Amino acid sequence: MKYAFFPGCTMANRLQFAEKSVRMIVPEFGVELVDLAFTCCPEPNAVRSLSEDTWVTFAARNIALAEAENLDILTACAGCHESLTLAKHELDTKPERKEKANEILKGMGLEYKGTSSIIHVHQLLFDEIGVETISAKVVRPLPIKVVTHSGCHLLRPQKILQVDDAEVPVKLDMLCEALGMDPLEYMDKVMCCGAGVRKTDSDTSYAVLKEKMTSMVMVEPDAIVVFCPTCFITFESGQRITNRLFKTEFKLPVFYYTELLAIAMGLPDTDALLADHRVKIELPEFSDTKKEDSESIPT
Amino acid sequence: MVDNSHNQELEDLREAARPCFQCGICASSCPVFRVAPEMNPRMSVDSIITDGQVPAEGNEWLCAYCLMCEERCPMGVSLTEILMGIRNISSKEGKAPPDFVESAEALLARGCLSPTSNRSVKKRVDLGLPDLPQPDPEHVKLIFEVTGAYEVLEANRVAVKEEAE
Numbered sequence: 001m002k003y004a005f006f007p008g009c010t011m012a013n014r015l016q017f018a019e020k021s022v023r024m025i026v027p028e029f030g031v032e033l034v035d036l037a038f039t040c041c042p043e044p045n046a047v048r049s050l051s052e053d054t055w056v057t058f059a060a061r062n063i064a065l066a067e068a069e070n071l072d073i074l075t076a077c078a079g080c081h082e083s084l085t086l087a088k089h090e091l092d093t094k095p096e097r098k099e100k101a102n103e104i105l106k107g108m109g110l111e112y113k114g115t116s117s118i119i120h121v122h123q124l125l126f127d128e129i130g131v132e133t134i135s136a137k138v139v140r141p142l143p144i145k146v147v148t149h150s151g152c153h154l155l156r157p158q159k160i161l162q163v164d165d166a167e168v169p170v171k172l173d174m175l176c177e178a179l180g181m182d183p184l185e186y187m188d189k190v191m192c193c194g195a196g197v198r199k200t201d202s203d204t205s206y207a208v209l210k211e212k213m214t215s216m217v218m219v220e221p222d223a224i225v226v227f228c229p230t231c232f233i234t235f236e237s238g239q240r241i242t243n244r245l246f247k248t249e250f251k252l253p254v255f256y257y258t259e260l261l262a263i264a265m266g267l268p269d270t271d272a273l274l275a276d277h278r279v280k281i282e283l284p285e286f287s288d289t290k291k292e293d294s295e296s297i298p299t
Numbered sequence: 300m301v302d303n304s305h306n307q308e309l310e311d312l313r314e315a316a317r318p319c320f321q322c323g324i325c326a327s328s329c330p331v332f333r334v335a336p337e338m339n340p341r342m343s344v345d346s347i348i349t350d351g352q353v354p355a356e357g358n359e360w361l362c363a364y365c366l367m368c369e370e371r372c373p374m375g376v377s378l379t380e381i382l383m384g385i386r387n388i389s390s391k392e393g394k395a396p397p398d399f400v401e402s403a404e405a406l407l408a409r410g411c412l413s414p415t416s417n418r419s420v421k422k423r424v425d426l427g428l429p430d431l432p433q434p435d436p437e438h439v440k441l442i443f444e445v446t447g448a449y450e451v452l453e454a455n456r457v458a459v460k461e462e463a464e
Contacts, residue, residue: 046402196363
């Protein structure tokens with residue numbers, strides 16, 4: 001399997017270790033990644049608010065780049081995934097949109113055809129590779145309690161994105177179970193992290209985060225597991241600001257799922273991934289949790 | 300200020316909002332409403348249907364774009380389409396908040412919103428990540444030019460400047 005990889009600007013410029021973890025694990029499942037000259041997806045909230053036409057045309061150009069190489073796109077950020085997928089839906093269902101975009105793309109030697117599909121790492125792992133295959137690769141189970149947050153932009157609108165159930169998402173929990181983790185149910189599981197209004201009204205944004213994290217800590221998890229770099233940053237850095245603003249005492253480590261997958265698979269150099277985490281966690285020692293040889297090596 | 304394309308956009312929004320019977324599940328599902336009740340998707344839709352105009356308060360800019368309202372609407376109203384439509388109209392009038400304008404400026408200048416820095420580049424090198432191919436800046440400019448983004452940006456730059464004065 002070969003994909004045009006779309007890490008997105010937040011992951012590429014601010015959460016490089018998460019990008020590294022994606023690039024580390026995919027070859028283990030026979031997946032090859034190709035980098036193309038993508039622009040920002042563009043981010044689904046800001047640019048689209050100013051001009052729908054601008055938003056959809058940027059997305060059309062990005063998808064057309066992958067189509068020119070006959071590749072599907074693999075996204076790693078929930079925001080990029082939503083933006084590209086919704087734009088594709090617009091272009092595929094409204095011929096006048098597609099025509100208009102293609103008139104502009106022609107000037108760049110590109111054409112949007114609608115032939116490339118867009119999948120997120122979440123879908124690659126759950127739908128394409130599958131929990132059983134992942135589980136079989138685990139040599140170092142991670143017996144920690146986690147709360148998962150798939151991210152608004154992977155869940156909604158469900159009828160178009162079709163990643164998981166928008167109200168009761170379970171797939172990320174199952175992916176965590178495959179690594180030996182114990183995913184906990186919590187009240188506001190599908191609630192937003194607040195990132196969308198951070199720049200416009202930061203106090204409101206952190207008030208949303210406080211609500212979300214209050215719900216998380218009620219079930220006493222060891223860590224948060226996410227599939228979106230923006231949500232990652234909101235939880236990890238935002239909890240300190242929330243603590244300052246609201247006198248809360250949040251101190252939860254955050255992981256992008258593939259970081260934990262790389263660790264559980266026993267891949268080398270995973271310490272480099274964790275070095276930049278701002279809230280540390282003592283993961284159970286390898287020797288304590290290592291699977292018996294008979295389990296990890298198929299005979 | 301109000302031209303014909305503007306009226307057409309409002310008419311389209313009104314059509315999209317028509318099935319709404321003001322049940323309020325959108326507001327009660329909204330994470331922002333929960334902490335800042337001035338952001339109320341139901342009221343935004345009501346303003347479009349009842350008054351036929353974009354609400355003057357501009358609270359739609361507080362939408363976190365989580366799409367919970369849209370997912371739960373029993374009438375299948377695309378709240379996102381309506382809130383985005385309201386923002387698109389407001390933007391043309393130069394009423395976009397500065398951070399939205401900054402995002403568009405960043406996209407125009409660099410093709411991405413989250414900027415690279417010496418530190419971010421070094422981090423990529425340290426982790427052995429590849430240099431990512433960069434988009435042709437002419438492509439970015441062309442899209443801005445042809446889709447009217449320059450005009451929207453200019454309207455908001457002027458508004459920001461007037462505000463400062």
